[in-house]
Amino acid sequence: MSDTSNGLGSYAESDHGARSNDPVIEADVIVVGAGPAGSATATHLARHGLRVSLLEKSRFPREKVCGDGLTPRGTRQLIRLGIDTSEAAGWLHNKGLRIYGGERPFQLEWPDLADFPRYGLVRPRADFDQLLARHAVAAGASLYELSNVVEPIIDSGSQRIVGVRTKDGRRFTAPMVVAADGNSTRLSLTMGLNRREDRPMGVAVRTYYASPRHRDDYLESWLELWEGKPGKSALLPGYGWIFGMGDGTCNVGLGILNTSAAFGKTDYKDLLKRWLQNTPQDWGFRGENMITPVRGAALPMGFNRQPHYGRGLLLVGDAGGMINPFNGEGIAYALESAEIAAAAMTEAHQRGPGSPAAERALESYPTRLKAELGGYYTLGRTFVKLIGHPRVMRVCTTYGLPRRTLMRFTLKLLANLTDAHDGDAMDKLINSLSRIAPAA
Ligand SMILES: Cc1cc2nc3c(=O)[nH]c(=O)nc-3n(C[C@H](O)[C@H](O)[C@H](O)COP(=O)(O)OP(=O)(O)OC[C@H]3O[C@@H](n4cnc5c(N)ncnc54)[C@H](O)[C@@H]3O)c2cc1C
Incomplete structure (x- = not known):
C-alpha cells in the first residue's frame, strides 16, 4: 500500500500486486463503488467520524453512461452534501423542462417550493463523479481506486458479510458493507440478492453531438419520438432527451421501459438515429457531428432489488433499484438513499456494531426508504404500465x-x-x- 495523490487529494492506493498475506485493511464501513451513491454515503459517514474504505474498480476521471442532467431534487442533495453548485464552480444551471409531445414544445419552470431549490444542473459524469469522490476524500474517507471487488467475506457463524476481497487479492474488513456498485451490483448478486422481475426496468442509450443548441437553460424531454411528421408517420417506441452541456455539445439519448412491446426487440442505436434524422438539420444531430459512440445501460427502477438491508449489507443507488419510474432520474435517489443509509449506519456504529440495538438501527434503513419513497414508487409502477x-x-x-x-x-x-x-x-x-x- 502507498499513499499518493492524483488530483483527488490524499488517498490510499493499492500497488495492485497484493498477495494474500498482505495486511487486512480494516474500517467501520466498506463502500463498494464510488459513483454518486457510494461517494455520498462515504461523505456522510466520514463526516460523522466513521472510518470508511471506499472501493472503486476504475480510476477517476472515468466515463459513466448517463444523461448528465439533474432536477432540483438532485440539486438539493448536492447542497446537503455541502457542494458548491454555482455556475462559477462549473455547473450549468437549468430553470425548467421543455416538453415535446407531438409538434410543439411546451415549457415549464421548476416549481417554486420551500423544500427544493428552483434550479436543476447539468455536468458531465466524468467530472461530476470525480468531484463527488474528491468530496468524500476531503471529508475523511479512504478511496481505493482500481479496486475491483469480486466477492464478499462471510462470517461462517453468523452468515453476515464482514468484508470483501478484491480481484488482486486484497482483503478489506468492516462490520457494515454497502453495495453502491451500480445496476450490475455483483456484490448483491454474490450475496444472493437477485433483481425482482415484477418491477419496472428500462434501457437507455446516449451519445454527444456537437450542436449549436449546447447552451440551453431548459432540460428537454421528448414524450413521443416520430420518424417523420408528428401524427402522420411512424411513432417510434421510447422517450428521448436533449440536454445542452454548455461546452459546444448536447447529450442526446432515449430510453425504453420493459412495459413497452418493443423492449428487448429493438436496435436502440438505430432508433436514436431514426428519431434524430427527423429533428431540424441545423440542430446538428447527424452522424458527422456525433463525437462519441452510442452507449447504453440498464435503468433499475422502483426498488427492483430488495431487501435493502440484510446480513450486514446495505444497498444504495442503482444497486437497490432506486431509479424513479416516472422519469428515469437516478442520481437524486442514489444521493438520497446514501444519506438515509449513512444515518442508519452512524446510529448503528454509536450503539456498538454487532449489538442487537445496532441491528435495529440498520433495519430502520429499508423502513425509512419505504416511508420516503415506497408509496410514490408504487404510483410510478402503475404509471409505467399505463x-x-x-x-x-x-x-x-x-x-x-x-x-x-x-x-x-x-x-x-x-x-x-x-x-x-x-x-x-x-x-x-x-x-x-x-x-x-x-x-x-
Ligand atoms: C443512458 C442513461 C442516462 C441516464 N440519465 C440520467 C440523468 O440524466 N439523470 C439522472 O439522475 N440519472 C440518469 N441515469 C441514471 C443514473 O446514471 C444512475 O441512476 C446513477 O448513476 C446511479 O448511481 P450509483 O452510484 O448508484 O451507480 P453508478 O453511477 O453506476 O456507480 C457505480 C460505481 O461502482 C463501481 N463498481 C461497479 N462494480 C464494482 C466492483 N465490483 N468493485 C468496485 N467498484 C465497482 C463502478 O465503476 C461505478 O463507479 C441515466 C442512466 C442511463 C443508463
Whole structure:
C-alpha cells in the first residue's frame, strides 16, 4: 500500500500486486463503488467520524453512461452534501423542462417550493463523479481506486458479510458493507440478492453531438419520438432527451421501459438515429457531428432489488433499484438513499456494531426508504404500465399538453417535487396519493 495523490487529494492506493498475506485493511464501513451513491454515503459517514474504505474498480476521471442532467431534487442533495453548485464552480444551471409531445414544445419552470431549490444542473459524469469522490476524500474517507471487488467475506457463524476481497487479492474488513456498485451490483448478486422481475426496468442509450443548441437553460424531454411528421408517420417506441452541456455539445439519448412491446426487440442505436434524422438539420444531430459512440445501460427502477438491508449489507443507488419510474432520474435517489443509509449506519456504529440495538438501527434503513419513497414508487409502477401503451401517451399529449395547470401538476408528480408541509393543492394531492399507495 502507498499513499499518493492524483488530483483527488490524499488517498490510499493499492500497488495492485497484493498477495494474500498482505495486511487486512480494516474500517467501520466498506463502500463498494464510488459513483454518486457510494461517494455520498462515504461523505456522510466520514463526516460523522466513521472510518470508511471506499472501493472503486476504475480510476477517476472515468466515463459513466448517463444523461448528465439533474432536477432540483438532485440539486438539493448536492447542497446537503455541502457542494458548491454555482455556475462559477462549473455547473450549468437549468430553470425548467421543455416538453415535446407531438409538434410543439411546451415549457415549464421548476416549481417554486420551500423544500427544493428552483434550479436543476447539468455536468458531465466524468467530472461530476470525480468531484463527488474528491468530496468524500476531503471529508475523511479512504478511496481505493482500481479496486475491483469480486466477492464478499462471510462470517461462517453468523452468515453476515464482514468484508470483501478484491480481484488482486486484497482483503478489506468492516462490520457494515454497502453495495453502491451500480445496476450490475455483483456484490448483491454474490450475496444472493437477485433483481425482482415484477418491477419496472428500462434501457437507455446516449451519445454527444456537437450542436449549436449546447447552451440551453431548459432540460428537454421528448414524450413521443416520430420518424417523420408528428401524427402522420411512424411513432417510434421510447422517450428521448436533449440536454445542452454548455461546452459546444448536447447529450442526446432515449430510453425504453420493459412495459413497452418493443423492449428487448429493438436496435436502440438505430432508433436514436431514426428519431434524430427527423429533428431540424441545423440542430446538428447527424452522424458527422456525433463525437462519441452510442452507449447504453440498464435503468433499475422502483426498488427492483430488495431487501435493502440484510446480513450486514446495505444497498444504495442503482444497486437497490432506486431509479424513479416516472422519469428515469437516478442520481437524486442514489444521493438520497446514501444519506438515509449513512444515518442508519452512524446510529448503528454509536450503539456498538454487532449489538442487537445496532441491528435495529440498520433495519430502520429499508423502513425509512419505504416511508420516503415506497408509496410514490408504487404510483410510478402503475404509471409505467399505463404508458407502456403508446395510445395512452398519445391521448395524454393530445389532450394534456395544451393544459398548463394539468402540466404543472404532471411536472410536480413526475419529478417528485412537492413541499412536504404547507404545499399548494397539487402538492397535497400528490403527497396524499403517495401516502395512500402501499409501499412495497
Ligand atoms: C443512458 C442513461 C442516462 C441516464 N440519465 C440520467 C440523468 O440524466 N439523470 C439522472 O439522475 N440519472 C440518469 N441515469 C441514471 C443514473 O446514471 C444512475 O441512476 C446513477 O448513476 C446511479 O448511481 P450509483 O452510484 O448508484 O451507480 P453508478 O453511477 O453506476 O456507480 C457505480 C460505481 O461502482 C463501481 N463498481 C461497479 N462494480 C464494482 C466492483 N465490483 N468493485 C468496485 N467498484 C465497482 C463502478 O465503476 C461505478 O463507479 C441515466 C442512466 C442511463 C443508463
